[in-house]
Amino acid sequence: MAIDSLKIMRAIMEGSKIRDEKGIIPLFGVYLSLYFTSYYNIVSFDFLSRMGKRRAEEAEKLLIGAAQECGYSTFHGIRQSWEWEELVQPMLETVDDQIEGFLAVATAFGWGGEIEVIDLIPGNRLHFRVHESYESAGYLKRLGIAEVGKCYMLRGVAAAFMDLLYGDAYPDGCFTFSAIEPFCRAKGDTFCEFIAEKSST
Amino acid sequence: MFIDWQDKLKRIGNRVVLFDIPIAMHCHHYNINLHKMLEDSLGLEGVRLIYNAAEESNHTAFKIMLEEYPLIRSDKSKLEFAASIYQHCGLGVINFQDVGPNGGRIISPSSHHVTGWLAKHGLRKTPGCHFTRGWIAGALEAIYDLPVGYFEVREMNCKMMRDPVCEFDVRLKGGRHGD
Numbered sequence: 513m514a515i516d517s518l519k520i521m522r523a524i525m526e527g528s529k530i531r532d533e534k535g536i537i538p539l540f541g542v543y544l545s546l547y548f549t550s551y552y553n554i555v556s557f558d559f560l561s562r563m564g565k566r567r568a569e570e571a572e573k574l575l576i577g578a579a580q581e582c583g584y585s586t587f588h589g590i591r592q593s594w595e596w597e598e599l600v601q602p603m604l605e606t607v608d609d610q611i612e613g614f615l616a617v618a619t620a621f622g623w624g625g626e627i628e629v630i631d632l633i634p635g636n637r638l639h640f641r642v643h644e645s646y647e648s649a650g651y652l653k654r655l656g657i658a659e660v661g662k663c664y665m666l667r668g669v670a671a672a673f674m675d676l677l678y679g680d681a682y683p684d685g686c687f688t689f690s691a692i693e694p695f696c697r698a699k700g701d702t703f704c705e706f707i708a709e710k711s712s713t
Numbered sequence: 714m715f716i717d718w719q720d721k722l723k724r725i726g727n728r729v730v731l732f733d734i735p736i737a738m739h740c741h742h743y744n745i746n747l748h749k750m751l752e753d754s755l756g757l758e759g760v761r762l763i764y765n766a767a768e769e770s771n772h773t774a775f776k777i778m779l780e781e782y783p784l785i786r787s788d789k790s791k792l793e794f795a796a797s798i799y800q801h802c803g804l805g806v807i808n809f810q811d812v813g814p815n816g817g818r819i820i821s822p823s824s825h826h827v828t829g830w831l832a833k834h835g836l837r838k839t840p841g842c843h844f845t846r847g848w849i850a851g852a853l854e855a856i857y858d859l860p861v862g863y864f865e866v867r868e869m870n871c872k873m874m875r876d877p878v879c880e881f882d883v884r885l886k887g888g889r890h891g892d
């Protein structure tokens with residue numbers, strides 16, 4: 513059965529409006545915020561430039577790691593939440609279907625629009641395509657064409673999805689997988705694509 | 714003030730937008746991870762980066778949003794609108810009662826970043842609401858039609874340090890209150 517991302521999206525939009533007197537949105541087992549993508553892009557790309565060429569590799573690793581650790585905790589919380597059980601679980605037929613559910617949430621979160629799975633080899637490899645990641649859109653707008661992929665958040669999240677499904681049981685499986693971004697709109701490609709595989713280290 | 718959030722927050726094509734400005738939903742894990750990464754890797758420069766990013770993005774967004782709502786004319790209703798945006802975006806509660814174009818004081822009794830920081834890292838020894846400081850600066854500069862960098866917002870008390878509320882002091886850059 514296909515995952516109805518619109519249904520999840522509607523629930524998030526509804527959920528986003530449930531704000532208690534504290535102005536905090538507890539949803540899917542986490543505190544959710546809605547904020548302009550320009551903020552996240554300035555933070556990531558200014559961070560990279562402040563770290564300079566000498567610390568570029570460290571900076572990229574930190575950005576990916578921040579997202580991977582977040583994706584790992586968040587999507588663990590998400591799949592344990594009553595919202596997931598009620599909205600998504602009935603649409604899942606196999607364990608691997610969870611990936612579709614995760615990607616539908618990512619779309620609803622505004623991370624990249626339409627997302628398609630190109631290939632999933634259970635336990636080994638996840639390959640998906642993102643049509644308009646906000647990171648690539650932000651990079652192009654702010655800094656022009658890039659030499660390498662710029663979607664660090666989605667790289668971390670891609671690996672986190674595999675960690676959750678095929679790594680050791682939570683909380684020991686984070687960083688079992690790592691992801692590359694062979695195609696990125698920021699480099700002038702038509703889409704961004706992510707491939708998560710077992711980490712070599 | 715009535716804002717139809719269902720109409721303002723929606724998906725258009727590949728984007729999720731608020732008042733037609735692209736937004737992303739993120740959880741406290743990511744927001745706080747970015748915060749900690751910047752403080753740990755760049756120290757005060759990282760703190761400034763968070764402030765500047767929030768100030769710039771908020772200034773741009775508020776300019777657009779206020780243009781779309783020409784009926785929000787008075788400064789008081791613009792401040793109310795800003796507090797409502799803060800709350801609807803899940804950023805927290807912010808009280809603008811004691812602030813004007815010359816600066817002032819702002820209180821926040823609860824926020825996403827405070828709740829998120831305390832959940833992940835516990836109490837701090839220094840104020841930690843760098844995002845909110847920048848957010849306030851950008852919103853006020855847009856509301857009073859001033860350029861980015863006009864105000865400097867400092868945090869005098871912070872719930873991340875066990876203070877009862879976060880309290881912000883808004884001054885004209887250069888250190889003085891305008892009055």
Ligand SMILES: [Zn+2]
Nearest residue numbers: 648663696704
């Ligand atoms: Zn990309």
Ligand SMILES: [Zn+2]
Nearest residue numbers: 842871872879
């Ligand atoms: Zn604070």
